[in-house]
Amino acid sequence: MDKISELPKDILQRILYFLSQKEAIQTSVLSKSWRYTWCTRLNVDLDFSDVALKKNKQKFIFVVNDTLQRYRDQRLCVEEFHLRISLGGMFNDLDHESVSLLEKWIPLLTVMGMKKFRLSVRSGHRSVKLPPVIFGAVSLQDLHLESFYFDRKAIERMVLFKHLKSLRLDKVCIEDEIFDKIIANFPLIETLTIEECIWLRTIKVDDLHNLKYLFFKMSYITRGEEEVCRIEIHPSPLSLETIDITNCNLWFHKGADFCNLKELSLCDATLSLDHLSLCKFPSLEYLKIFATSGEWESDILLNFELSHVTSSWFLKLKVLLDSLTDCEFSLNLNEYSMNGGGGGGGGHIIQEIINGCDKPVVVESLSLCCNLSSLSYLLNGAFCICRPRNIDHYLYSKWDRVRIEFLWKILMQRETGKEDQFSFRDLEEARMEIRGINQEEWHPISLSELPNDQERGYHFIRFALKWRQTL
Structure with missing residues (x-):
């Protein structure tokens, strides 16, 4: 006995809802009761980008009309209707005809709910x-339009x-004025997705x-020489x-x-x-900036020129970090040009940062990609505004080893009492650890x-x- 066929019709329709159109049609061979069930499901998905159908325009029109x-x-009722067409071959002349067909079909679909x-x-x-x-x-409650000119x-x-x-x-190809007119007529919109749209x-x-x-x-390939789109986010959508x-x-x-932004x-x-x-x-759970990775952790990647990294720059960064204190995150500082000199500022700059800060922010990890000549300055400035649990690096070349040795030397000078080392005063211990690329556990290691x-x-x-413990 086919017990599935005895299920209520609304449950059968619900099962078919999650199948593709092709899979739904194939259920007609299961039993007599399933033979026509697919014909009444609430969602219709017609894909005429299929090679066999692309060559037969009349079949395409007949199938839609018959459905x-x-x-x-x-x-x-037809609650969901998906229609995909690929122009070419027999469909080269469909541009104008498709408009008249849609003028006929869409009002019918609207009446059907x-x-x-x-x-x-x-x-x-x-x-x-x-x-x-x-x-x-x-x-309509949900509208998805692809490959059109507005x-x-x-x-x-x-x-x-x-x-x-x-x-x-x-x-889609759409200009600002037309986009604004469209959006103004969607006052209850909750989800807005714009992908690869030019103009x-x-x-x-x-x-x-x-x-x-x-x-x-917007990908670089789609954009080409087009001017980059500007997005202005005002505080009024508190629901974001x-x-x-x-x-x-x-x-x-x-x-x-952004009180609800997660x-x-x-x-x-x-x-x-x-x-x-x-x-x-205040509600942020996940932060990703400048193509950083990590599915369950937040990474902040800041690219900078050393000449711009003043006490004011660090204090502004501190304000940003303060706004993220409810989530776990890593901080990555990347110097644009790693050729030539630098050196950063002196002890008075570090003192200005310390005077302008309250308690530092806890950071899961800190990564510095910069010249050796600016490493000490950047590390001092970073330690003024945050307390990283780890400083991340990698070892692959002889140059990496030089950087690691230099960084270790800086950390070991924390007890010197120099004016430009004030930010190290709360650092009790620094321990170097290593793991292989396919390993999960860290192991203590020395320079030698x-x-x-x-x-x-x-x-x-x-x-x-x-x-x-001063935080």
């Missing part, structure tokens, strides 16, 4: 103009969408009071929980309080440290025991630091 007619005849709509028309030679009828489907005609029927919660624009110059996130998730990605941005100019409103990921983004350091992130050139391989080195 919609079947749902209409049975007065069934469509809530989620994904439309992708891929063309190797040019983007297809977006049919205006799409922005008349006011019942012109003024596309928004001529634009109405207020009172139910839309999610918008994704993927590989956009400025995105202002200020009036979207329900926005929770903001995703933006996730910001994930790749390759743009980013502007935060100075002093903004995840902040900024990759290849140009931003003002002054503005970011004055923002508040470090692998020599003949034993060269890739090793991780760290200096485990123990600080006095």
Whole structure:
């Protein structure tokens, strides 16, 4: 006895919901009761990028018309409708015809209760103009558009969408004015995803009071010689929980309080440290800046020119670190140019940093990539504002060994009492440890025991630091 077929119809439909269209059709051979079940599922996914269908335009049109007619005849709902088309071959002349077809299909889908709509028309030679009828489907809750060109005609029927919660624009051509008009008509939007879209110059996130998730990605290949898009994030979307941005100019409103933000990921983004350091992130759980890695840990990578690293620079960095005290993170300082001199500032600079700081921030690990001549200055400045548990390094070449020996020498001078070593006064112990690239455990090691050139391989080195309990 087929017990699955005896399940209530709504449960069978729920099972089919998680299958692809092809898999759902294949269930028709399971039993008589399953024969037509796939015909009434709530989500329809038609992919005409398939090679066999691309060569038969009439079959494509017939399948869509027949599917919609079947749902209409049975007065069934179509909550989700996905349609993918690849132009080429028999579809080269479909650009204009597709518009008239969508003008017919979308109103039917709206009447059938469509809530989620994904439309992708891929063309190797040019983007297809977006049919205006799409922005008349006011019942939509989720809209995903891919590979379209948005012109003024596309928004001529634009109405207020009172139910839309999610918008994704993927590989579309859209200008600022048209984008602003579209966003203004989505007052309840919660998720906004913009990926590989050209022509956009400025995105202002200020009036979207329900926005929770903001995703933006633009690759260098897509951008080409285009001007980098600027994203302005104002404090009004207090609902924001996730910001994930790749390759743009980013502007935060100075002093903004992102009280609900849990995840902040900024990759290849140009931003003002002054503005970011004055923002508040009391609920932040994950931080990723400048293409740093780590699935469960937050890494801060700051690229700098030594001439810009003054007492003021360290104090601004301290403000940023203070805003992240509720999460575990690592700090990576990377000097742009490692050729030539440097040296940094003297003891008076370090004293200015100490005078401007309260208690230092605990940091899981500190990594310094800089000239040997500026290493002591940067380490002193970093120790004024933070207390790293470890200083991370690696050992692969003879040059790495020189840097490790130099760093160890600096750490061992902590008891000299020199004016420019004030930041070391709370450091009780420094211990050097090593592990291989395929090992998990760290082992104590001395300078004399470090692998020599003949034993060269890739090793991780760290200096485990123990600080006095003054925090």
